[in-house]
Every structure is written in C-alpha cells, then in structure tokens.
Amino acid sequence: MNYVSLVFLIFVVLLISIYYILPKKRRWYVILIGNIIFFLSLSGSLIIFLFLSSLIAFFTANFIDKYKNKNRIVLILSIILILSFLIALKYSNFLFSLINPIINIIGFNIPYANLIMPIGISYYTLEMISYVVDVYRKKINPEKNFLKLFTFFSYFPKIIEGPISRYSNLKEEIFNEKKFDYENFKSAWVLIGYGFMKKLIIADRLGIFVDNVFKNNYVGIPVALAVIMYTIQIYCDFSGCIDIVSGVSELFNIKLPNNFKRPFFSQSIQEFWRRWHITLGEWLKDYIFYPISLSKINMKLNLKVRKIKFKHLSKFIIIAFPLFFVWFFNGLWHGASIKYILYGLYYYLLMMLGVLLKPVLDKIVILLKVNTNVWSFKLFRILRTLLIVCIGMLLFRSENVNQFFSMIKGMFSLSSNVVFSNLGLNLLDFLVSCIFIIIIFSIELSQELGINVREKLNDQNLIFRWIVYLFIIFSILIFGIYGRGYAAKSFIYGGF
Secondary structure (H helix, E strand, O other), X not given: OOOOOHHHHHHHHHHHHHHHHOOHXXXXXXXXXXXXXXXXHHHHHHHHHHHHHXXXXXXXXXXXXXXXXXXXXXXXXXXXXXXXXXXXXXXXXXXXXXXXXXXXXXXXXXXXOOOOOOOOXXXXXXXXXXXXXXXXXXXXXXXXXXXXXXXXXXXXXXXXXXXXXXHHHHHHHHHOOOOOOHHHHHXXXXXXXXXXXXXXXXXXXXXXXXXXXXXXXXXXXXXXXXXXXXXXXXXXXHHHHHHHHHHHHHHOOOOOOOOOOOHHHOOOHHHHHHHOOHHHHHHHHHHHHHHHHXXXXXXXXXXXXXXXXXXXXXXXXXXXXXXXXXXXXXXXXXXXXXXXXXXXXXHHHHHHHHHHHHHHHHHHHHHOOOOOOOHHHHHHHHHHHHHXXXXXXXXXXXXXXXXXXXXXXXXXXXXXXXXXXXXXXXXXXXXXXXXHHHHHHHHHHHHHOOXXXXXXXXXXXXXXXXXXXXXXXXXXXXXXXXXXHHOOOOOHHHHO
C-alpha cells in the first residue's frame, strides 16, 4: 500500500469516514486499527518486531519512572534491546563484512544472512529511544496505556519516512478530542495533491534519467545533469512524501512536525541541515550531541583545551569531538555501508573547515571590502551551498565509493557522445519537468518570503480555488509517471 496509490487514498477515506462517525473518545482506536492494517499490508508478520520493541519501551519507561535508583541501568539496557532489532536486521551483514576479512586468517567465516526489514524500523527505533530517554530525563511522564503508546509508534502516516516525532508532541494531537474542521480538512487535500505533484510529476520523471546515467556509468554532461537532477529528485521525493503524510494527518486534525524548510535557499551547509530532514537533525542534537558534550570525557577534554592560548582553536576542538559522532551516526543511520558513513563525514569535514577558517575568511571579506548584505553575495552563498550539496548527493546516489570517484572524474570528460533521448526522457519530458520545477520553486520562494500559500488560496473566490484544484488533479493524472499497473515507484527514504 504505497502512499502514492489509489488503494491508499481509498484506505484513508474509509478511515476518515469511520473516524468522524465515532464518539471523540474512541476515535484513536480507528487510527490504531488503521496502523495495524497498513503495517500488515507492507510487512506482514514482521509487525512482531514493532510490537516487541514497543513493549520494551513501554515497560522500561514505566520501570525507570517507578524505581528511581536503578533507572540508569534500565535506560542503557532498554536502548540496547531496542537497538538490537535494528542492528540485527539492518547492520548485521555490514558488520560481518568488516569482521570476515579478519577472522578469515584463522579459517573462520560468518555467513551473510538474507534478512528482511520491517517498514520504518530506522524511524520508529529513534522514536522509541527518545521516548525512554525523555522519561529518564523527566521531560515527560510514561504512558500507562500500552495501546496508546503503540498507536504513536505505529502511526501509519509517519511509519515509512517520518517525520521522526516525539511522544510529548504527538500525544495531544492523536488522543485529544477534536472537532471536525472543514477549512483544515479542505486545506489538507491541497497539501496531499502538492506532494503527489512533487513525487509523480518531478521526482519519478527525473529518476528515469538519473537511473540510466548511474546504471551505465556515462561521462561528461549527462553526469553533471544527473547529479543536479538527483538532488531535485530526492528533495521532491522526500519532501513530497512528507507533504502527503502531513496532509493525511491534517485530515484527522493531527499536525506532524515540520521536516523541511526550503533547504535550497540555504546560504551555508549548517543552514542547509537546519532546513533538511529537520526532525533527524533535532534528534541527533538532543540524543547524540548534548549527551557527548556533557560526558565526563568531553568535559575533561574541555578543561585541557581551554588552556590553549588561541581561543578560536579551543572552541573548534570543543565542538569537533561531539560533532564527529553526530555526523558519523547521521551517515550510518542512512545505510549499512562505508559510502553512507563517508557521506556523513563529508559534511562533518566541510563544517569543521568552515569553523576553523572562519577568522581567515572574515578578514578576507573585510580586506576586499565585500558587501555581505547585497542580494548578489547571498546568491553566491546559495549557489556555493548547492554545489557542495550536489557533490554530497553524488556520493549518496553512487552504488559505492569507487563509482563516486569514477563519476567525479567522468564528469569532466569531453568525450561524451550520448544521445539524450536514449537516457529515458524526451524533449517533452524535460519541458514538463522544467515547468513543474518552476512551479514548485515559485511556491517555495513565496513561502520563503513569508507568504502562507495555502491560506492565501483559501481566501480566494470559489471559482479560482477550483481552477487550482482541477489543475493539481489533472496535472497528476496527465503528467504523473506510473509503472506497471499504474503503480508509483517506492519512496527513496523508505529504504532507510
């Protein structure tokens, strides 16, 4: 049951119909049943892993709250148990690939396992850890009703690609008794349609070209185009999914946390990651960066570093240690591969260089009398950030590190004689892509300027609103990319 499918839309409509018929106190049961049906349709019996992890989080959180003197040991044990499912199913073969070359020397070999992951395991695992840790930190009280906690962990709009949510934020949204809000309901469908446009018209269309280039290891201009297209593709794919699931949640009068804030308007890498996959960044900050920053090892390091005469260098060293783990885990979370670890460390290295060289760069700006407030300088910073992001996306999309370096080298080759029509897209496809990319860009530029596009649309006359509604519907039907049986491609981040 793909989010971008007619079956899913029918499923949502049926759930909503039952949801608003039932008494307000019982409505969350509809969501619980919907969660189970949705999960079973995609992962079947693998729901047992979600159920067991939820039980661990439920009982350990209540134990931590009740027995204060033993709560640290229980916290560590619960995190290990919750992570054990993710490590076994997602990272075991990766670990074996690192261990086998060593133990092969003495004649041993660990066979690789053919394991299938349940949907959303990378996402709900982080949510469970944050829930138990927040109870330990006394930020929230533990939930006494297991079914309510399980409803949160298994909430079907966010189970595949997030956003990574906190129980403290969604508890009120899911379980509070809310009235039907027609304006909110109407606006939610616009957001869903907007997500469908991003996914079906742009992401899946550009994906055809990107897949052909990466599959056949082309060189020259096709590689440069494919990298740019993939950057747009993954954004439209991921943010399009978030738009769809946020819209579906709004149909139930539930508001999910924001996961994107127009990242391609960022003027630095730091800003880009504050705008891209926001909930993952916040999770890493709260549960990796702060604990390591406040750890005894880091505190001792800070005391030694503060004795350094150069204050800027001491500040650099202080943040370099915890940030290494943030970016290492960021890369590792995306996939069990050296490629993904290097992807995380790529951004870590660039950020650390930026921090280290900031005084020098500031002096150069002053020396050259550069006006940093003019739009041309801001545009330069945006384009520079986009270039860095595109290189990172090339590593992210490559099958392995060798292909990444091969395509970097091939990008500057002048020997390419590829016929672009042979790469899966014709001139009309390129034209359609460009038109809808301009539409998305215009909407996001308006949002960047502080305009709430959906509110503005709701304020318009009925005729104009229906012109927009019909444009969205027919654009998706006419220009959407569908596979066999009119099924859309799976979401990219659903694989993590």
